Amino acid sequence: xxxxxxxxxxSDAMLPAILTDAGVIDISSxxxxxxxxxxxxxxLIDHFDSLRPRLEQLAIDAPARPLEQVRLRxxxxxxxxxxxxxxxxxxxxxxxxxxxNMFLKNPDxxxxxxxxxxxPSFTVPWMFMxxxxxxxxxKGPARNIAQTDWRTAVFGYTCMMDITGRGEGRSTWGxxxxxxxxxxxxxxxxxxxxxxxELPDPNDLWVQFWNDGQLRHNYNTDDMEHRVPELIExxxxxxxxxxGDLLCCGTNHEGLGPVQDGETLEMLIHxxxxxxxxxxxxxxxxxxxxxxMGQDSVNHEAVRRNRPQEAHxxxxxxxx
Amino acid sequence: xKLVLFETAGAxxxxxxxxxxxxxxxxxxxxxxxxxxxxxxLIDAFDSLRPRLADLAATTTPVPLGGVRLLPPVPWPGxxxxxxASYTGDPSQPxxxxxxxxxxxxxxxxxxxxPDVDSSWxxxxxxxxxxxIRGPAKNVSGNKWHTAVFGYTCVVDVMARGDQQFGRDFWLxxxxxxxxxxxxxxxxxxxxxxxxxxxRSRHNGSPAQDFLIAQASHSIPDQLQFTTTVMTLHxxxxxACGTSxxxxxxLTDGDNVEVEIEPIGRLSVKVAAPVRSTA
Numbered sequence: 001x002x003x004x005x006x007x008x009x010x011s012d013a014m015l016p017a018i019l020t021d022a023g024v025i026d027i028s029s030x031x032x033x034x035x036x037x038x039x040x041x042x043x044l045i046d047h048f049d050s051l052r053p054r055l056e057q058l059a060i061d062a063p064a065r066p067l068e069q070v071r072l073r074x075x076x077x078x079x080x081x082x083x084x085x086x087x088x089x090x091x092x093x094x095x096x097x098x099x100x101n102m103f104l105k106n107p108d109x110x111x112x113x114x115x116x117x118x119x120p121s122f123t124v125p126w127m128f129m130x131x132x133x134x135x136x137x138x139k140g141p142a143r144n145i146a147q148t149d150w151r152t153a154v155f156g157y158t159c160m161m162d163i164t165g166r167g168e169g170r171s172t173w174g175x176x177x178x179x180x181x182x183x184x185x186x187x188x189x190x191x192x193x194x195x196x197x198e199l200p201d202p203n204d205l206w207v208q209f210w211n212d213g214q215l216r217h218n219y220n221t222d223d224m225e226h227r228v229p230e231l232i233e234x235x236x237x238x239x240x241x242x243x244g245d246l247l248c249c250g251t252n253h254e255g256l257g258p259v260q261d262g263e264t265l266e267m268l269i270h271x272x273x274x275x276x277x278x279x280x281x282x283x284x285x286x287x288x289x290x291x292x293m294g295q296d297s298v299n300h301e302a303v304r305r306n307r308p309q310e311a312h313x314x315x316x317x318x319x320x
Numbered sequence: 321x322k323l324v325l326f327e328t329a330g331a332x333x334x335x336x337x338x339x340x341x342x343x344x345x346x347x348x349x350x351x352x353x354x355x356x357x358x359x360x361x362l363i364d365a366f367d368s369l370r371p372r373l374a375d376l377a378a379t380t381t382p383v384p385l386g387g388v389r390l391l392p393p394v395p396w397p398g399x400x401x402x403x404x405a406s407y408t409g410d411p412s413q414p415x416x417x418x419x420x421x422x423x424x425x426x427x428x429x430x431x432x433x434x435p436d437v438d439s440s441w442x443x444x445x446x447x448x449x450x451x452x453i454r455g456p457a458k459n460v461s462g463n464k465w466h467t468a469v470f471g472y473t474c475v476v477d478v479m480a481r482g483d484q485q486f487g488r489d490f491w492l493x494x495x496x497x498x499x500x501x502x503x504x505x506x507x508x509x510x511x512x513x514x515x516x517x518x519x520r521s522r523h524n525g526s527p528a529q530d531f532l533i534a535q536a537s538h539s540i541p542d543q544l545q546f547t548t549t550v551m552t553l554h555x556x557x558x559x560a561c562g563t564s565x566x567x568x569x570x571l572t573d574g575d576n577v578e579v580e581i582e583p584i585g586r587l588s589v590k591v592a593a594p595v596r597s598t599a
Contacts, residue, residue, distance in 0.1 A: 035353055080591075081421060101486050104419040104494060106551050108398065122549050143496075176487035177418040184458070238435065238495045240423045278509050318596050 001055065002273065003027075003044060003156070004192040005037050005073040005112075014073050016040055018055065019192040019273070021170045022064035024072075030054045038078040041193075042244035045139050045155045048195070066190065070155050072275075074112030074189040075158060076137065079246045082107045082187060083235050084133075084162060084178075088250030091298045094313040098174055100226040100234050105162070105248075106182035113190045113275040116257065117163055120183050121282050125173040129292065130259050131251035132209035132217040132267050134202060135160035136228065137193050140242040150229035153241055156195040157202060159267045159275060160248045161188040161209075169296040170256060170309030188265075189246065190275040199271050202228045202249075206270040209255065211262050217255035224249060258287040321373065322504040322585075323362070323471070324397060325355055325427075326388040326504040333391055335362060337373055337576035338504050342382030346373055347348070351438065356396040356556055363454050363470045366507070392427035393473055393505045394452055397558045400424070400499060400593065401547055402477050405538045405562030407519075407531035415538045415546050418490045419479065420560075424499030428587055432478055433497045434571060436594035441482040442570035446563040447521040447529050447579040449514060450475035451540070465541035468553065471505040472514060473497050474579045474587040475560040476521075478571070492530075500589045511583060514540050522578045523569055531564035538562075 001018040006026075014037035017024035028050055031044045044051065082105040087098060111117065119128050135158040142153035165180030167173040173180030199205065203224055209217035226234070228249070235247055259265060261281035268274040293302040304311045322338035333355045334347030349369060350358035362369065400420040404413060426432070434443050450473045457468035477499065480492035511517075521529040529593055533540065543561055547553065571577070573593035580586040 035357065063521055081423070099488075101488050102491055104421060106399065106419065108554065120400075120549065174416050176484060177416045177491055178487060179416055179418065179550060182419065182551055238492065239421050240496055310408060 001195045001198065002192040003041070003195070004075050005077065006042065006070045007071070007073055007179055009071060014077060015045050016044060018059050020059065020064050021124070023066040024070055025059060025062045025064050027055060027058055030058060036078065037073070038076060038244055041076060042242070044237070045137070045243040047308045048155070053170065072113040072191050074110045075193045076189050076244055076246055077110055079110065079244055080242045081245045082241065082248065083239070083245070084181065084248040085226070085231065085250035088225050089219070089252040090225050091252055091254050092208070092223060092315055093298070098225065100230065102235060103178035103181070105187060107187070109182060109184050109187035111185050111188050111277065113277070115188065115277050116185065117188065117265070117277055117279045118185045119196065119261070119281040119283070119285070123283070125167060125180055127166045127287055128259050129164050129256050130209065130211065130216065130265055131162040131164060131256065132207050133160045133162050133220050133251050134205060134207060134249045134269060135189060136202065136231070136247040136295050138241045138243065138245040138247055140240065140245065142236050142241040145230040145232050145236040147233045150232040151196065153236060154196050155243070156193040157199055157269070157272055158189055158193050159191070159269050159272055160246065161265065161267060162248060162251060163188070169294055170253065170292060188275065191273040194272045208268045210266045211257060211259065214290070216257045217252065219252040219254065221249065223252055254300065256292045256297070257290060258292065260286055321370070321507045323393060323507065323508055324504045325391040325393045328383065328388050332548050333395070335359070336555070337377040337385070339377050339382055339385055342384045343388055344377045344380040344382045346376050354396070356394070359394060360555045366470065369395055369469055370503070381577045390428045390503050392425045392501050394501060394556060394558055395425060397420045397425065397556055398422070398554050399557045400560065401558070402560045403538070403543050403547065403562045405536050405543055407533070407535045407537070407562065407564040409535060413537070415543065417547050420499050421494040421496070423486055423496045424494060426497050426589065427592045428503045429589065430434060430500065431497065431590045431592050432500065432571065434593050435492055435495045437492065441480055444479050444481055444568045444578045445521065445523065445571060446479050446568065447479045447519050448475040448477055448560040449517055449519060449533060449581060451544070451559040451561065453553045453555060453557040453559060455552065455557065457544070457548050457553040460544050460548040460552050462541040465544045466508065468548065470555070471507040472511055472584055473501050473505050474503070474581050474584050475558065476500040476577060476579055476587065476589065477560055477563065500587060502587045503585050517581055519581045521567070524576055527567070529567040529571060530563055531566070533561070536562070574583065
């Protein structure tokens with residue numbers, strides 16, 4: 001089942017829905033509206049098992065509204081916490097294993113399908129880049145979850161763009177603090193949450209991302225270094241995970257590139273859905289378009305060009 | 321005005337005014353289904369609520385402090401930002417900030433539970449002035465900084481010291497219970513200028529940190545301007561204003577840590593090391 005939040009055109013109020021190929025089916029008669037749409041989603045997560053028969057009945061009985069008649073919103077408008085993995089893909093190269101590590105991203109930065117990513121009028125970071133990531137929608141409270149029990153802490157999956165301010169090269173601005181990830185609007189989430197029963201293996205998902213139609217990210221989550229069960233164990237060893245928190249799995253950096261004024265960013269995870277957002281930069285800065293090919297790029301063509309001594313470590317595979 | 325979140329035996333957490341005689345509850349004036357939501361209402365409506373709160377504090381028979389348990393006055397901040405400002409007079413590093421988890425918050429007399437990691441890691445109780453934010457605050461210019469501040473509290477940012485690669489130290493510092501705060505919120509009508517504040521801590525009764533906000537590498541207005549350049553701060557968020565490294569000692573099981581910032585008061589917490597499995 002796929003869940004979304006939507007607004008009527010001209011309204012800001014968000015209502016819970018089942019998302020189908022035909023559009024949205026309003027489920028607010030089944031899922032009680034709470035003080036915030038985020039809490040409504042958390043309530044749905046907590047009570048999904050008991051609500052499920054009525055939701056499935058609604059999916060059959062109630063008419064779907066075409067997406068042109070409504071506005072999809074971020075399915076998690078204000079996650080309690082957003083946990084993000086650091087450098088968690090092998091990137092199709094033989095290299096030393098890296099220990100798992102995470103950081104927190106600003107949960108107030110959430111935006112959704114059709115929204116605008118606004119680059120800050122702040123010129124210390126030299127560039128802003130996209131990262132396309134699988135987002136795990138958590139179910140809690142969950143603390144000290146063993147890898148074998150990882151499914152108990154997972155409600156579903158969504159698409160997430162980890163928009164990032166870079167310092168130099170592709171290193172995140174903010175030296176160890178990861179602050180360059182936390183500018184307002186740098187957390188696109190959507191278009192929906194696909195429940196975990198529909199995606200039995202989150203380490204076999206195909207992630208694609210386009211900038212103005214140019215394919216940038218194109219990878220499978222089977223290249224993940226620390227896999228989803230380990231992520232749940234690692235995160236819950238440090239923090240209590242709550243329903244509606246978001247855990248983002250990191251990106252495959254082979255397809256990194258700049259985002260700049262006027263561009264349209266589009267993301268698809270097969271089995272979850274597709275969303276598009278636009279970019280606005282009040283300073284109208286511009287960078288070279290295309291996949292980042294700098295000295296520290298892990299794009300295979302860039303590695304062959306910049307660091308030919310490492311080229312024999314690459315193994316090219318096409319997803320899926 | 322000093323505001324506290326407290327509970328008495330068998331009753332739910334409620335907000336009150338702290339007076340010399342005890343606590344005058346006023347939770348029934350606030351809307352919201354969680355204490356944090358009620359705090360946000362209090363912050364946003366404070367100008368109109370203040371006369372009634374002052375009246376209540378003067379006329380109600382207060383609940384004696386001996387019969388209440390104080391809770392963290394900001395129980396679940398939407399965001400906790402810890403800045404890298406320093407107070408040791410060393411050449412200033414660029415100002416940055418890191419997010420701490422709202423799950424890290426504990427209150428007076430609660431227990432810091434150290435993460436179960438190998439013994440090469442140390443954990444340091446960094447005393448800080450915490451700004452309780454009035455939002456939304458975005459691009460707050462230096463001379464408007466006070467519009468973004470609702471009040472002040474004491475914060476202990478327990479920081480991890482060890483492997484700094486990719487911010488692993490900052491990650492461990494986000495663990496549950498590593499962010500004590502309290503004992504109260506002093507509102508800006510009682511503390512207009514934080515420049516005069518002196519931050520002192522004691523570790524197992526011995527003096528530890530002692531520094532002056534006036535010696536900041538980056539002033540509190542500069543810290544507010546910088547952080548709100550990056551992100552919007554909302555009512556009930558916490559901006560913790562950095563620390564001095566002088567006097568810090570690593571925490572061990574059974575320790576006691578006290579932070580005292582007048583006129584906010586004293587925050588005292590205990591420390592427990594993880595129970596190691598014998599496997």
